Amino acid sequence: MRVFHELTRRTGIHGAPHPVRRTPYDKAALVAKHVAGIVTRSPFPGRYDALVVPHPRKPNGVEIYTDVLRATLGDNALILDSGINGTPLPGSKNLDFFTSAAGAIHPRTTDDRGIGAALEKLTGVRVPVGAILAREVPKHLRLRALYRALLKRHRIKTVYVVVAYFHQHIVGAARDLGIRVVELQHGAISPFHLGYSYPGRPTVADQPDELWCFGSYWTDVADLPAGMRAEVVGATFLPAPGRKDPRRVVFLSQGTVGAELVQVADAVAKEDPDLDVVYRLHPSERPEDYTIPSGVQLSTGGSTLELLATATYQIGVSTTALFEGMALGCRTAVADLPGHEYLDPAIARGHAELMTQPSDLRQAPLCPTPEIYYAPSRLRLATEQPQ
Incomplete structure (x- = not known):
């Protein structure tokens, strides 16, 4: 997904989908929140049966995709909500300090096995695949190990996650431990979406077991990875149509x-x-x-x-x-x-x-x-x- 966004941005086809803008003051304040959160928002104390990872976007302070789920699970659920790119839900926990630290130390670049050159030959655009790998792979492995420890600590039975393709370290940790992973749909799915479309349904590492969809259209509009099952659970967040x-x-x-x-x-x-x-x-x-x-x-x-x-x-x-x-x-x-x-x-x-x-x-x-x-x-x- 990161390579795709770089490719479309560098070609001029697309702009940045969700730009993050921070002033130096914003960055300093975020570091302070990370440090304080080690003590005040640690997810390790207590005991829970389920883990819920909401969406960072919260219109009017409401996270619409997991709102009913969290109410249904009640105190049995550990809500892990990052404050890096949004405002975390009240009472939620996070590992933001470790998320940021996991990607802080890494080699500048690594061997991309010719992927960057092949992509440039195909598209005419150079994407720094080696640099992306050098940053993202060590970060993934470090966070995956951390989340394995968290899931073991609480003996989590089910992980519920929104936008699983940006939380593959959590999904991977759960799969390492044989824990059921459910993704809640958060947006449009199509044959062109790199997070969900795998033509021919090959086996793909670190994918959820289930995808809970808003309606039947989304269950077969794209080829999901092998072993991933789509289920219609509907939607709770749409208002009634008003006077037009x-x-x-x-x-x-x-x-x-x-x-x-x-x-x-x-x-x-x-x-x-x-x-x-x-x-x-x-x-x-x-x-x-x-x-x-x-x-x-x-x-x-x-x-x-x-x-x-x-x-x-x-x-x-x-x-x-x-x-x-x-x-x-x-x-x-x-x-x-x-x-x-x-x-x-x-x-x-x-x-x-x-x-x-x-x-x-x-x-x-x-x-x-x-x-x-x-x-x-x-x-x-x-x-x-x-x-």
Whole structure:
């Protein structure tokens, strides 16, 4: 995944998906939090049956993907929530000091066995694969050993994790000990997603046993690794559709294509001045990232889901919010920008329209079967009946 992000950034196809920006003061404060956390947020004391690793993003302070799961498990669950790239949940524990320290000492580069040269020959772009390996492999091995000790200490029976492909040291530690690992879906899955798509379903190391999905669409849209089972548990976090504003169009930004999508928003606003065109930033973006045209309204506060609940049209590229908007009754257009292939299956089903020119917006369809993307929640039942 890190090689892919470097490759797309260096080619200019995509920008940074979730840029992390820290001032020198921010960095110093983070180090201080790490040191204090060794004592105040250590996960080793106590005894738990389950480990939950939430998502770092928390709209309005709520981590929507594990909210019901954590309530169901109650005091039996150890909540391990990093504060490195977000605000940890109250009462959660972390190993942030060790996470940062594990990657601090490593060789500058290592032999990449010709992978970098082969990738450059194929794409024309040089990616420092050797340097990435030199940093990430020692970090993974150190953290894997640490988490093995943690899991043994508590005799954990099940690990629940969001974004497992960025927590492979935790997944690997659990697999070393024969502990069941469940990943909770957090975003769009497609044949182009390197975290989930393994054509032919080969055996892949350090993968969860189960993937709990929002709806049936996600269970077979990509080839999961061999031995990884998909199960529909539904979603708990979508609000009810609101009263629709017939003029409201919401553009759903993301860092990879935001600069280009702003131009599409400008074109739509000029094509039909009667529309109320709203440009909604991704949580990892900032207003200063873009120059917003005069006919477009910038939206940063409040809830994206509540905004979509009142919108008639939505436009984006590959963001998960497009599927959420379908479930909330939005007519869906997909901008013809890099990454639109994520929505190809939905477009083929007639649930969305590929927008190649601004006038295409008026033909954007409604999704007649939103439950295939977001089914009613079955999470409590799935938790009570482990496989």
